[in-house]
Amino acid sequence: MAFPGFKLTWQGRRKIKGGVHLESRKEFTADKPIVSDLLLPERLYLPLQQHAGQPAEPVVRVGDKVLKGQLLAAGQGSISAPVHASTSGTIVALEDFPAPHPSALPAPTFILEPDGEDRWVELGPEADPFGLAPEDICARVDAAGIVGMGGAAFPAAIKLSLGRRTRIRTLLINGGECEPYLSCDDRLMRERAAGIVDGIRIMLHSLGCRHAIVAVEDNKPAALAAMLEAARPHGFIEVAAVPSLYPMGWDKNLIRYLTGKEVPANGRSADVGVLLHNVQTAYAVQQAVRFGRPLIRRVVTVSGGAVAAPRNLEAPLGTLLSELLAYCGHRPDRTVRYVMGGPMMGDRLPHPHVPLIKGACGILALSAGEIQAEDAKPCIRCSRCVTACPVGLLPLEMMSRIRTGQTDAAVGFGLEDCIRCGSCSYVCPSRIPLVHYFKYGQGELMARREAQRKTEETNRLAAEKQRRLERTRQEAAQRKAQAQAAASGGAP
Ligand code: SF4
Numbered sequence: 001m002a003f004p005g006f007k008l009t010w011q012g013r014r015k016i017k018g019g020v021h022l023e024s025r026k027e028f029t030a031d032k033p034i035v036s037d038l039l040l041p042e043r044l045y046l047p048l049q050q051h052a053g054q055p056a057e058p059v060v061r062v063g064d065k066v067l068k069g070q071l072l073a074a075g076q077g078s079i080s081a082p083v084h085a086s087t088s089g090t091i092v093a094l095e096d097f098p099a100p101h102p103s104a105l106p107a108p109t110f111i112l113e114p115d116g117e118d119r120w121v122e123l124g125p126e127a128d129p130f131g132l133a134p135e136d137i138c139a140r141v142d143a144a145g146i147v148g149m150g151g152a153a154f155p156a157a158i159k160l161s162l163g164r165r166t167r168i169r170t171l172l173i174n175g176g177e178c179e180p181y182l183s184c185d186d187r188l189m190r191e192r193a194a195g196i197v198d199g200i201r202i203m204l205h206s207l208g209c210r211h212a213i214v215a216v217e218d219n220k221p222a223a224l225a226a227m228l229e230a231a232r233p234h235g236f237i238e239v240a241a242v243p244s245l246y247p248m249g250w251d252k253n254l255i256r257y258l259t260g261k262e263v264p265a266n267g268r269s270a271d272v273g274v275l276l277h278n279v280q281t282a283y284a285v286q287q288a289v290r291f292g293r294p295l296i297r298r299v300v301t302v303s304g305g306a307v308a309a310p311r312n313l314e315a316p317l318g319t320l321l322s323e324l325l326a327y328c329g330h331r332p333d334r335t336v337r338y339v340m341g342g343p344m345m346g347d348r349l350p351h352p353h354v355p356l357i358k359g360a361c362g363i364l365a366l367s368a369g370e371i372q373a374e375d376a377k378p379c380i381r382c383s384r385c386v387t388a389c390p391v392g393l394l395p396l397e398m399m400s401r402i403r404t405g406q407t408d409a410a411v412g413f414g415l416e417d418c419i420r421c422g423s424c425s426y427v428c429p430s431r432i433p434l435v436h437y438f439k440y441g442q443g444e445l446m447a448r449r450e451a452q453r454k455t456e457e458t459n460r461l462a463a464e465k466q467r468r469l470e471r472t473r474q475e476a477a478q479r480k481a482q483a484q485a486a487a488s489g490g491a492p
């Protein structure tokens with residue numbers, strides 16, 4: 001598809017590996033405006049851990065009255081993010097509550113009872129971001145609790161501060177949204193393009209970088225047009241149409257396609273001078289740096305065959321997914337699978353009674369007709385999985401090794417490089433759930449490494465204790481010898 005006026009850097013010059021054309025299923029929600037005026041629920045559930053890294057540390061107590069945007073828990077450690085109140089009300093508990101995770105195991109969570117007033121805490125003064133030093137921008141982003149909102153939930157301030165240590169030549173803004181069903185980024189680009197572009201300019205200022213590319217899949221012409229219009233006054237922000245091919249949003253794919261650079265196998269995008277952020281993250285940065293607003297709500301797609309009125313909602317963090325589904329006409333009797341995120345890489349949830357968190361871009365209630373049949377047949381060695389793999393792996397070989405308990409042999413075939421995108425499972429005519437094997441294999445490797453780390457730690461502590469005992473014994477022997485010497489020297 002041609003888009004007049006777009007500067008399509010590298011397009012057509014660098015091919016992407018593998019990839020699959022998925023049924024988009026975005027039409028259920030893509031043409032409906034974001035709904036922002038939801039009624040507040042009776043209770044909000046705010047987990048202390050909504051991000052990669054260490055959980056936040058509570059700074060308020062049960063019984064405290066809090067205001068909208070007030071800090072509830074501060075980030076701790078080198079990788080963490082604070083948590084804020086999504087509305088005003090009372091903290092009625094800090095207790096374990098099911099987490100939005102495939103296990104739904106309970107995790108420490110603030111329970112906030114809204115008072116209905118939705119009264120803001122006093123926010124810091126509005127600032128001209130371009131009058132701020134880069135480190136002040138990072139401090140504001142950090143204080144606002146912003147994390148990667150495309151799903152990774154890595155604290156955004158840490159990535160932004162990279163500009164002080166590494167030369168970043170290109171800021172890549174991911175508006176690809178390549179997973180089926182999801183359209184929250186599409187809607188945000190159509191409705192708030194100016195805010196996103198402002199956020200991009202702020203991030204560029206913070207990174208000391210003069211070039212940004214906004215990547216939008218070519219199946220989103222309205223979003224492309226809106227972003228192009230908003231970016232037009234700023235020649236250093238390009239808007240690029242990328243093919244709607246899954247997983248185009250994978251950072252290494254985007255970087256290769258748009259800049260021609262190859263991120264090394266175990267490297268990071270910053271190693272090739274590129275930093276990647278999601279469009280919602282850019283918008284959150286603008287809100288935080290310009291207006292002092294912390295991250296307390298997000299736009300999320302609620303969809304699936306068991307949802308009568310799918311749409312994009314801008315919802316307060318901490319709202320139960322079951323309540324957001326109910327708002328969209330959820331049919332629990334028709335639901336065979338709940339997913340947080342997209343159907344390919346999202347997390348399957350055992351139930352929807354878990355809270356909305358910062359990295360959740362989708363809530364799906366899927367019906368039987370939308371789920372791939374799981375009656376696997378033997379591999380016919382057709383190699384479609386190999387062609388589809390964006391990383392260039394041999395999925396059938398990895399799978400056969402894992403199935404026979406040879407996880408180390410699967411590592412030799414690239415198990416650790418697998419990004420668990422599910423493209424291989426999607427194309428497999430034998431319906432072999434290849435990606436499940438890889439998740440299992442990677443989980444086993446992680447468990448093994450964790451066990452090894454614990455053993456090494458135990459051995460280290462034991463050796464340290466032994467050294468301490470030996471030192472004490474030697475000191476005691478030395479004291480005894482000195483006392484005996486003193487006694488014999490002093491004898492008549
Ligand atoms: S796509 Fe499926 S059947 Fe074909 S080679 Fe891969 S695992 Fe075997």
Ligand code: SF4
Nearest residue numbers: 389418419421422424
């Ligand atoms: S899940 Fe892993 S092996 Fe399968 S296509 Fe994706 S990266 Fe390749």
